[in-house]
Amino acid sequence: MIIQLVPIRAEHLEAIREIYQYYVDHSTATFHTGHVTTAELREKILIDHPRYKSFVIDVDGVICGYCYLSQYNKRQAYDRTAELSIYIDHAFKGKGIGKAVLIQLEEVAKSVGIVVLLAIITGDNEHSIHSFYAAGYVKCAELKEVGEKFGKLLDVVFYQKILS
Numbered sequence: 001m002i003i004q005l006v007p008i009r010a011e012h013l014e015a016i017r018e019i020y021q022y023y024v025d026h027s028t029a030t031f032h033t034g035h036v037t038t039a040e041l042r043e044k045i046l047i048d049h050p051r052y053k054s055f056v057i058d059v060d061g062v063i064c065g066y067c068y069l070s071q072y073n074k075r076q077a078y079d080r081t082a083e084l085s086i087y088i089d090h091a092f093k094g095k096g097i098g099k100a101v102l103i104q105l106e107e108v109a110k111s112v113g114i115v116v117l118l119a120i121i122t123g124d125n126e127h128s129i130h131s132f133y134a135a136g137y138v139k140c141a142e143l144k145e146v147g148e149k150f151g152k153l154l155d156v157v158f159y160q161k162i163l164s
Contacts, residue, residue, distance in 0.1 A: 001095070003059050003097055003104075004058045004059075005056075005067070005108070007053070007054070008055060008056055008066065008068070009047065010042075012056050012063070012066070013038040013045075014038060016045070016066045019065060019087055019089050020041065020087055021035070024036055028122045028124055028125065028149050028150065029087075029125050029128070031147045031154075033149060045066070045070075046068070050112070051112045051114075052069045052070050052082065053068065053108050053112070054067070054068035054069070055067055055068065057086075057088070057101055064088060064091075064092040064097060065087050065089050065092065065098075066087055067105055068084070068085055069083070069084055069105065069108065069112075069117075070082060070084075070085065071083075080113065080116055081114065081115075081116040081117075081118060082117060083119075083120055084102075084105055086105070093127075098131055099131065099134075099135065102131070102132075110163050116162055116163070117137075117161050117163065119132045119159040119160070120156060121157050121159060122147070122154050122156060122157075123142065123154060123157050124152075129157065129159070132161075133159070135161070136161055137160060137161045138159060138161070139157055139159055140160045141158035142156070142157045143158075
């Protein structure tokens with residue numbers, strides 16, 4: 001299995017939207033609750049940004065997810081920190097793709113001078129929490145009951161890793 005990160009182009013946005021919409025409709029991995037447009041995705045996922053990189057995840061020629069780095073805070077003192085997001089098409093989960101992508105995304109972050117990565121995760125997303133913990137991320141914050149989806153109050157947890 002060859003896993004490659006391919007820079008996102010505008011023509012990838014519809015495939016990304018379909019992957020993301022699954023999580024909107026069937027999980028608490030995101031706090032979106034309705035239909036998501038490609039225009040909304042383009043606001044969050046930067047294309048051709050010199051620092052905050054975004055990629056589709058290509059496995060043996062098939063797009064099976066996407067990932068990106070985003071600005072944690074607009075104040076300059078935070079420039080060493082980025083939030084990361086990884087979404088794997090639900091049909092490809094459990095194959096080790098996320099772990100491989102995380103390693104590659106950390107290298108991308110280091111190459112642009114980012115030394116602190118934050119994963120902001122819904123508190124009941126045990127799979128993501130376990131994955132980040134196993135990759136050396138530590139829990140650094142918990143916000144109680146800040147979201148509600150599917151009639152359930154949801155916490156948000158922050159995990160961070162200082163890259164060496």
